[in-house]
Amino acid sequence: MNPRGRVFLVGAGPGDPGLLTLRGKQCLERADVVLYDRLVSSAVLNLSPPNAEKLYVGKERENHAVRQDEINELMVERALAGQTVVRLKGGDPFVFGRGGEEAEVLRRQGIEFEVVPGVSSAIAAPAYAGIPITYREVATGFHVVTGHECVASPKTPWPLFAAQTQTLVILMGLSHLTEIVGNLLQYGRSPKTPVALIRWGTTARQETVFGTLADIVGAAQETGIEPPVVIVVGEVVHKAQDLAWFSPDGASLASMRV
Numbered sequence: 153m154n155p156r157g158r159v160f161l162v163g164a165g166p167g168d169p170g171l172l173t174l175r176g177k178q179c180l181e182r183a184d185v186v187l188y189d190r191l192v193s194s195a196v197l198n199l200s201p202p203n204a205e206k207l208y209v210g211k212e213r214e215n216h217a218v219r220q221d222e223i224n225e226l227m228v229e230r231a232l233a234g235q236t237v238v239r240l241k242g243g244d245p246f247v248f249g250r251g252g253e254e255a256e257v258l259r260r261q262g263i264e265f266e267v268v269p270g271v272s273s274a275i276a277a278p279a280y281a282g283i284p285i286t287y288r289e290v291a292t293g294f295h296v297v298t299g300h301e302c303v304a305s306p307k308t309p310w311p312l313f314a315a316q317t318q319t320l321v322i323l324m325g326l327s328h329l330t331e332i333v334g335n336l337l338q339y340g341r342s343p344k345t346p347v348a349l350i351r352w353g354t355t356a357r358q359e360t361v362f363g364t365l366a367d368i369v370g371a372a373q374e375t376g377i378e379p380p381v382v383i384v385v386g387e388v389v390h391k392a393q394d395l396a397w398f399s400p401d402g403a404s405l406a407s408m409r410v
């Protein structure tokens with residue numbers, strides 16, 4: 153009988169391959185099989201050995217290539233066969249990545265696993281757009297939510313999200329932008345609050361649409377911006393005027409990229 157393999161739940165980061173952790177790179181280099189998500193860059197995926205099996209298990213809204221229970225079965229099956237499995241997830245495995253659910257499955261099956269944190273787009277995309285999500289005397293904290301959950305859940309704390317001293321970061325929320333803006337205005341956030349829509353953050357395809365709660369829905373429609381988008385709401389968005397540093401064409405800091 154083959155000895156049991158091991159599963160690494162690896163965060164691939166937000167898109168820029170230079171943001172992958174060293175530990176993530178080490179895990180990929182020893183992988184027998186890689187189960188990877190939709191937003192994982194090819195540069196990161198290609199760090200795995202040429203003979204490693206690479207299986208796409210990505211999900212899009214209303215279009216799941218492989219169901220979550222099938223992903224779980226694949227991890228367990230390959231690990232029980234003695235293989236080293238890398239479950240490669242965009243961003244961080246435990247930030248809206250269902251990594252916690254996958255870890256629970258592995259634990260129940262008695263399979264050893266390791267969680268390798270990754271840089272979340274919730275922090276990285278604003279940073280690459282020149283937006284610090286906290287800033288002394290401007291934003292005392294931040295909230296990170298998903299668009300679908302915050303709109304669908306009756307327990308969403310909109311009064312908390314509407315506080316002017318808090319930055320709100322919304323992932324996977326572009327299709328719910330109208331409802332999100334409506335709720336924030338209803339619970340007291342100023343219509344003048346700046347908003348940024350950051351598409352393909354940290355990559356050569358990055359683009360940002362700026363506006364306020366009063367006009368961001370119209371700006372999104374006018375520009376035709378499409379997912380994947382990170383939405384940032386808060387006074388810190390103004391900082392992008394002075395702190396924008398990243399050049400999507402790759403010229404900025406190109407000599408320092410991994």
